[in-house]
Structures are given as structure tokens and as C-alpha cells.
Amino acid sequence: MTTHDFSRRTLLRGLGVSMALPWLESISAWSNDAASAIEPPVRLACFFAGNGFHSDEWWAKGEGEQMELGKVLESLHPFREKLLFLRGLYNEEARIGGIHSCQTGNLLTGAHLADGGEIRSGISMDQVVARHHAGQTKVDSLVLGCERSIAALHKNYSMIYSSHISWSSETTPTTLELYPALAFDHLFRDDVGRTDASVLDAVLEDTIGLRSKISQSDSRRLEEYLESVREVEKRINSAGKERRLQGWRPTLLEPNIARPADGIPQDIDEHMRLMCDILVLAFRTDTTRVCTLKLNNDHSSLRFPNLISDRGPTQGIDYMIHHLLSHTNNGDWLKVNQFFTEQVAYVAGQLDAIEEGERTLLDNSMILYLSSMMTGNHNNDQLPVVLLGSGGGQIKTGRIHDYLDKPNRKMCSLYLALMDKMGVNLKQFGDSSEQLADI
């Protein structure tokens, strides 16, 4: 190998790997922190529902037990003392570019989106947390969805943006799992063959061998390939090994529900419910601590034959959300909104029933519920955001925070605050360098 080669490779590794992980060196992992070894860990989940909510029914007033909620949020009433209603937050970059795609692809990244058939966002905050704590749980993060992603361009932007809120690199949305059974397998099943490790070693060898043979512009993608193989290898190497549990132990070590059936359930309510159950199970068993669940796409075409339409008792709400539903802002639209919130409420209820030390699992979590726009007609000068759980007592809940007139009302500031509570102390994320006040 020539010295020229050496320096070039070093450079490529720098581009491909360390650029994606600028914080790795500087921040100590929480497991090294003596206190956290006995405290239950904080879990972070994000529920996304595209296309906004009914314009008159997303609201909250009052405080604590007295808090009242709009009809969209009704099912969260039992958890009113454990939630924060955040008004007036917005994402500056989501106001540039097209509707739908550009309001969603950067919702958790705060990044500028590339147009014209290119794909570029940023690393989303769930993935920042997942990477930071990589290896502490069996699965670094869980990225679930209940609607297939859209393969098209819309107003000069790829609809890949409107189908993905989680991004594991600037150019790669995190792979979405739509199949409940496969999500379950990913968490709990180790299908490791005797020869897998040797095969992966050989693949790594092949990949590294190709480095010198491809153009520089291709090297980033090759490094991405290499990283992916390494991740699979890591997973295989840790499979079957006893988890070292010191201090705090999860309240459940093995799944207490059966593996869901193969395939995507025909009924949307069953599909969503299974995904919620898997999320709860993943948190309870401490198999992962970070999860995003995309209930639908922005520009969704889901239908809800399970819900009864205002048009008549025998009719389901079977017209697609966009454009035929979200723009109408009618009673059926409200029912769909409520159906989404019920999923969040279901998960909150499940988590709240699980005692973890002094608190419940819900208390030990931070569950974000948000959309890409305020209402169905693309307005995102402010976004609908609710946060459930106190992050293990770090957040004072049962309150409403109004940021509308405050200088810092950036979503990325909220993410900075949430990441901080997950043990990730960043100076800067997306377009913000300051944590949101009062969280």
C-alpha cells in the first residue's frame, strides 16, 4: 500500500464514518454513570400521524387534574397529569420547499431537504440517541410504520421524505419495518447460523478489497455498505449471549405475547395495535430504548373501514386521508384523528400499568405525539405536539407550555432538551443551539 493510498483511505473513513458520529468521542455513555446503573433507563418514543389534525379540536386548557383536552386528544384525558401540551413550536426548514414531503422528511432532523430528485435530510434525533447509546440494549432503535412508503415525486421532491421521519444518515432514511412479525423477530429472535460470522467476515473482506477499485465519489456508499455489514455482524456476535444485567433489571426478560402472524394485517386497527404492543414489549423488556412509530404517511392514502362514518351507520371511513379527507375537516376526519390518538393512549395506558421501581414505565418514558402540519391544509407555522411521561421524573408534567410568542420556539430546541434527558448533551442540533425553555 502506498502512503497516498493510506491517506486517501483515512480520509474516506473520515467522511463515511466519523462525520456521521461527531459526538461519539466527546460524550460519556450513561451506563458508565454509577447512578443510572440502578435507576431504570429513560425511553424515548415518537408517534407520527401525517396531514395534521382537525382544526377546531386540537387544544388543551387548564393544569394538572383540571386540564381539559380537545376532542382529538380526548383519549389522553386519563394521562392529563402526565403530559405536556406544547403550543407554538415550529420547524423553520419545513416551511421551505414543497408541502407534505418537505414537512415530514425533516420533522425530526430540522435539516434542509434536497430537491430535484436528490435525497438529503439530516440525522434524526431518535437516531442520534440510538447511536449514542449503541450497544447498550440488544437493538439500538426500533423504527416502525403502518403504511407503505410512497414511490413517487411530488412537487419536485421525493415522496421518500413524506414516508420517513427517522433518518440514520443524511442520505438514508432508517429502514421502516411494516411487518409486525418481522419487528418481533428483530427484537427477540436470533436466527443465527453456525457459519454466519464467517460469511460476514468474508463479505467484509470483499467490501474492503473493493475500496481501492472504485471512484472516490462512490466510496461513501461503499462505506455505508461496510457499516451495514458490520452492524449485522455485531448483532450476530451478541446473539445468544447472556445480557449482563447489573443493578436495574427490566420487569420482563422474555416476550409475554406470541409472535404475530406473518404478513401485514388486513385491518388497519389490528396492524396498529400489534405495532403498539411490540413497542410496549420492546420498552418493557429493555430490548430497545428508542422507537419511532409512523402511523401513516404524510399524503397518506390509508382508509378506515373499521370506523363508522357520519354518512351512515353501515359505512366505514373508507376514503383516503389525503386529499379527500384531511382537506374536508369534517366529523370523519375527527374520528380518524381520534383513532390515531387512541393508539398513543393505548400505549400510554400499557406503559403506565407497568411498575418500574418508584415510577411506572410511562413515567420513565418520553412519548412524543406530533404531526407534520397543524391542520389538513398544509399549514405548519406551528405544529401540534404533545409529550407524555416525565423522562424518569426529569420533566414536570400536567401543564401547557405556550411558545408562540417566545423567541425560541424551534422543534430542534425541544429535541435538544429531550436528548439531554436521554443523556445526549449536544450544543447544536438542526437549526437550534439552545434547549427549549421549561422542559
Place this chain on the structure above:
Amino acid sequence: MRNLLAILFVMLITGSAVADDTALATQFANLQPTFQKFCFECHSSEANEGELDLQRFTSIELVRRDLKPWQAMIVQLETGEMPPKDHPQPSAEQRQQLIEWTQSLLDAEARRRAGERGNVPLHRLSNAQYNNTIRDLTGIDLQPTRDFPDDGAAGEGFTNAAEVLTMSPALMGKYMKAAKEIAEHAVLLPDGFRFSASATQRDRTDESVAALRAFYRQFTYEGSLPLKPYIAALAERRSDLDSGKVTIEQLATEKQLSAKYLGVLWATLNDSKPSFPLDRVRAYWNDASGPNVDAIVAEASAWFDRLWEFPRVGSYVNSHRQKAKPPAIRHHGATENSVESSAAVWDDEHQQVVVAGTEAEQRLLVELDEFRRVFPPNVCYPHIIPLDEVVCLKTFHREDEPLRELFLSDEQIAQLEHLWREHRFISRFPLVEKEYLPLFIGFVTQDQPKELVEFFENKRPEFQRWADEFERDFENAAPQQLAQLSDFAARAYRRPLSESETHGLTSLYQTLRDKDVDHEPAFRSVLTRVLMSPSFLLHLEQTGNTADTVDDWTLASRLSYFLWSSIPDNELLQIAHAGRLHEPEILAAQTKRMLADARIRSLAIEFGAQWIQVRHFDRFDEKNENLFPEFDASLRGAMYEEAIALFEDLLRHGGAVVELIDADHTFLNETLAKHYAIDGVVGEQWRRVDGVKKHGRGGVLGLASVQSKQAGASRTSPILRGNWVVETLLGEKLPLPPPGVPELPESEIGNDGLTMRQITERHVSDAQCASCHQRIDPFGLAIEQFDPIGRLREQDLGGLPIDASATLSDGTLLIGIDGLKSYLMTHKRDTFVRVFYQRLLGYALGRSVSIPDHALLDEMMRRSDNGTASVTEAIIAIVQSQQFQRPMEGQP
């Protein structure tokens, strides 16, 4: 040799570029105060509003490196969106100067950069490509991406765009799972391996048994001698055979019979040498009134039970289920010395006799054997698996000597031997039986005679030997299997393997064997490794990049993934191997060959259906089941097939691009024809139907799939349809709708007597909305005559009459689909053809079409004859273009 004209063309534009440069640079300097005054307030390096910094463009060189903002700027200036209304505005003249300068710069760049490869980053196979590649590599359509996440779209709107095809750990996990599953489908054989639809040894064994059964079934039903058709054929053509007018071989071919047995029978029947039972058969053959076919068959069959016995098989005690039976010869006194040639000799009532130990008896025995040889009751045991015993040691029974001797040509015998050799490998019966033997002995000792137990006890060494032989053969096959695996890898990687790559495969195998992994799992693991290699999963292009075209292997891959979404076939690989694929005539000929191939269906789906946004229409179920119960899986499937067939036909037969608008034909089966109320289409097979314009069909606009997709679940949407026409067919980019879009009803029923047209018109009466909707809606209103599932209709679901007339913003009146089509064919013909070419080029390259492609598109347009030129010519122009053939920029 490159095209000489192309070289001249390149020289010309390079020459003019120099002149351009100086002028543009001077103009740029002169425009600086204008930029300063009207743009930098927001778009300075400091302010950088909307992520746009115009201040950093301090030289024309910097402008050239990032043209995107300048392309956007032209649109902003032309539409008056920038500078914003509440900011100082440039004079009309200043605005014009800015536009003109930017345009000349872009034009100059288009000439200077013509043919650049552009940004096509290293990317993985798309899901469709991966499925097809596995299908063509293994011969089995395994669809490994069934539960993979869907690919996104980028570039010109296709899922094969390099930009979206990235890799992630989760996806790699899925590829690994898929690779392991595919490797399980490999079947190891004595001389290599192949793939099977089955993934378990049991299923593969069943498959192998089925192959053997199918072989036998070519000759016999249930194993019995198929005598009658042979005798009948000989009898029918006896005189022709006698005169030599027809040969046995010709007759066999004609009647689809075995020439061998036909010849044996012919010789036997015509033989004059006396032979006892045969003579009885010959008597009917030589009957004065001609051969008596039924009597011959009856006579021959009558001897089956007399001459044969049929022991039960399945164990090793009886090796045959059909054995010669000692004849019931009744011996007479010592002086008698003759044989009565009569059937009655075997009949208890008329016993005839020979003298024991005489020559006559010996002759009789020989004659009986002669008879047995030609007329065995069964020619083989076609069931393979012994069925007639409850407990059976023998897993497979082979008995086919008569078939081989009487019926099979040498080639067929070799084929049969090959099948059995493979069957032994696949089923591993010597191992299975060896392991089973002790259990079997334990079982039979319970109630069987001692001799039988002893018989099997004594068999132990033999079974061990068979098993050892098998293991040895199995191991000995490894080198050939591994050699074939290298060939497989070369096909998978779409290029020859380097020595170290070949070595890498065997060394992995060896590493695993050294770890005590058996041959078979080790082999499958090597296969898995090939299927996970970046050389397989990525579109890797190793190239010495000084050349202006990629090597032939890479070109073959680009070509086959463009046209087939799959690997190059053998012919393409051979031409690449000969290094001749880049020769323009050969490349064109190969392109034509590939367009005519069935695999072009992938281009119809991945490009055609995706372009008109109906890809995966078969799984599109977003219709109100109460209103449209007929919109079921079968109708959806038929609608989708029509769209695919339309593109497939265009590509395979080299149709004109404008056919996509103006065709008077479409493709139908009975289901879809009924949906369209077109009579005379019977049966579910697909066919071309002409004269469909009068039914509102033909071209993409006549597709029910398109009309359904661009409609709601319970109503039509003139806006969606209009938008589809404007964006998909005309390639216009519409600005975003303003916030606060008003509400629309979701059904056609119960809207206070208003039609969708009236509601739509009211919807856009707002001046802010109107500017765009005047561009969109008329196209959709003109096709209001299609209902939400694409049927022609006179009235809407609320019973109100349909008005399909629409006035465009320039005053043109359109009526119905015919009016829309003729408008497109006259006023928008060039626009449509260019949009089609642009999308096709973007698909071929896997990226967005941009400035360096303008010259190619211009050239394609010049050659398009107003869209009447064959689509084949456009495809050839693309594959011969520089952008298609150049390597990626950047040094290795």
C-alpha cells in the same frame, strides 16, 4: 470507432464555448450591481435566506459549479415571484437582462457539459432488480423482496434512481436472511448444482421422484407394456414398411412411439424362425384378412400370467417385482420327443407334454424366454416409492430393465441414468437406508421367520459399503460444485472474477470445513456470501476511468438493468467477453434483440407503469366497496395488466411514442372488456383489440387504471386528473397550493344537486387558486365522462348528467377524451414527446435529467419525426449516448 459526426459536433461546441466564456464573464461583472441591489439583501452569505447565498458566486467559474440556484432563479424572475412584492423591484429591462444572461449561461453550460455522466452514486439493486436478478440467476422466481420495505423514488420519479438506493443495517439484515433462504434452494448434484423451488430436502426429493415418474410416463401408463399403439401402428403401415416407403424411425416419429420397440416388434412379427408362443402371435399378424391388432394384443397378454410372477417388493429380499415364472411343463414318458405347439399346453384341461431332459424341452425354455423378452407385462416400476408394504426398508425401487432394453435410445438411457444419479444425491437414500437398517431389523424380528432376520443381519456390511460409497461420491463432487459456484458468482457479479475472488470462495469453503462444518452447509454458506457481496448487491463499476466509455462488462450491465431490470444474459456476456459490445452496430442490434425479449416486461412495469403512476395498481384498493363492489382483485389485476401490455407492446414492437396518446387499439381480456362494455371479447386470455377509440379507449388516457388512480374512493376528481395530465404528460411543474385550501365533499351523492364540475368550479373561484386551477382543471373536466373506476358514463353517481366540455385558459375548447387527445396531438405534441424522452432518459441513467442532457434530448427530438419515430430509435440513441456510456467521474 466512435461516430465521426459526434466528434465534429463536440469540437464545434468546444470551440464556441471559448467565445461564450469571455462574453458571459464580462456580462456577469456588469450585472453585479443589479444582484447587489435586488438580491443580496436576503441572499447574501450572511443572510442566506432559504438556504440561498448568491453572494458567494464571485466568478462565473463558481456559477458553473452550482447551476441549480440559477435554474431556479430564471423561474422566479419570469413568474415575478422574486424579488418579493414588498421589496424594491428591478426595471423590466433589468429583469430581462438578468433572465437573458442566466439563460445564455445555462445554454452555454448545456453545450459545454453535454454528455456528462452526472451524479449517479454507487447504489444497490432496487427491489425489482433484485427479484429479477435472483429469478434469472437461479431460474426460480423466488421474489425474495416480498416483505422488504418499498423503495422510494427519486431522479425523474423512478425507484431505480441511484440517489434512493442506499444501504442500511436493517436492510443488510434482510439481504442476509434472503441470501440464506435462496442458498437453501440450491440442490447439490454429482456434476454441480442447480436451484429448485423447494427449500427442504424432503421437497427436493419429492421433486426428484416426480422427475423420474415424468420420465417413465413418457413411455408407459402405470408401468405396463403399451402394446396396442405399437401393433396398431405397424399394422396400419405394414405395406409402407414392407415397400420401404416409410422407415421404422419415420413411423416412430410420426406416431410418437419408441423407434427401438417398434423395430423389435417389426422384426419379431416378421421373423419366420419357428418359436412356440411367438408363432401364435404371428398367426394373427399374418392373418389372410390382414393383421388382427386386437387378437395380437390379446394373445400376447394372455401369456403374461403364465410366464411371470409378481412378488411383493419393497424390501431387499425380492429385487424384482416382475420375475420369470418356471413354465408349467407337464413331462411325459421318456420316449416322447415333441412339443405340441398349442396354447392348450398350458391349459389344465388340454395338457400337452414334452419329455423332460430332452432337447425339445431345452428349446421350449429358450422360446419362452424369447417371448418374455419381447412381451414383458411391465416395462418398469414407475411409482419409484414402494407403496405396497406397510414397513419397507427400501426407500426407492428402481426396476426398468425391459424399458431400457426395448424402448430407450442410448441418449434416453443416459438421461435416465443421470436422473437416478441425481436422485441418489438428492435423496441420499444409501445413508437413509443404512441408518434405518437396525431399526428395521428390530421391527421385523418381532414376527418374522429367523431366516429373514438373518438375511438382513447379513446385509449390514453391504449397506455400510453403499453408504460409504455415497459419502465418497458426495465429497468427490465438491470440486465440480465449487467450480460451478465460481461461474455462478461471475454471473452474479456480471463480470469475470479476479483470481483472488475465486480463491476467496474456496478459502471460505475450506475455513468452514476446517471448523468441522459439513460439505453441504459449507457450500450453502459460500453461496450466501456471493449473494451478499457488494459486487452482487451493488451496481459496482470497476473502471479505469481515463476512457470515455466504460468497459464492456459494465456496459452490458447498464444495458440489461435498463431494459430488463436484471442481469445480462449469456449472449450479452459473450459479446462483452469478446469486447465488442461498445461497437455501435452491435450495441444497437443487441438493444433490438433485448427489446423483443419477454423480459422487456420489466421496463413496461418499472418505467411505463411507474411513469403513469399505476405501478402496483393490482394492490390499489382505495375504492368504496359499497359503491363499487365490482372493483375486486380480478378487475384491478386486469386494469393493471392492460397498462403493462400497452407499454410492453410499444417496446417490443417499436411503436411510435404518440401511440401512447393516440392509439386506436388496446389490450383486453373478457373481464376488462365487460368493464369497458366492449363486445366480442371472450375468454380471459389477453389480446390486442383494434377500433377502441369509439369506446373512449386507446393510449394512456383510455386506461381505467389511470382514471381510477386519479380519482377518489367515492367520486371523481377533475383536479387530480387534470394535475396528472399537466405534470405527467406535459411535464409542467406547478407551484404549491396556497395554505387554507377550502373543503370539498367526499362523495358525488347528496351535494345539493351540484356536479363535481360545479363543485370544482366553485372551489377555484378564489382568485388566488384560479391562476393554477385554470391550467389544471379543464383537462380533468374534459375527462369527467370516466367514472371513479374508469368506466364511461352519461351521468354521475348522483344521477346528474355529465358535461365533458372544458375551456383552456387560451380559449381552446375541449370536449371529452377525444377533444383532449386531439389537443395534445396538435398543440402539445412536441412537449409530450420530449417529456416522454426525458423520463425515459432519466430512468435509463437512474438520475434526474439536467443541463448536460439537453443536447441529447434536442437531438432525440430532431430525429423523432413529430413523435412518429419508433421508440426503439430513442432507446438506441440513449444507450449510445455519452451519458449512458461514460464512467463515473473521479479517480480511484
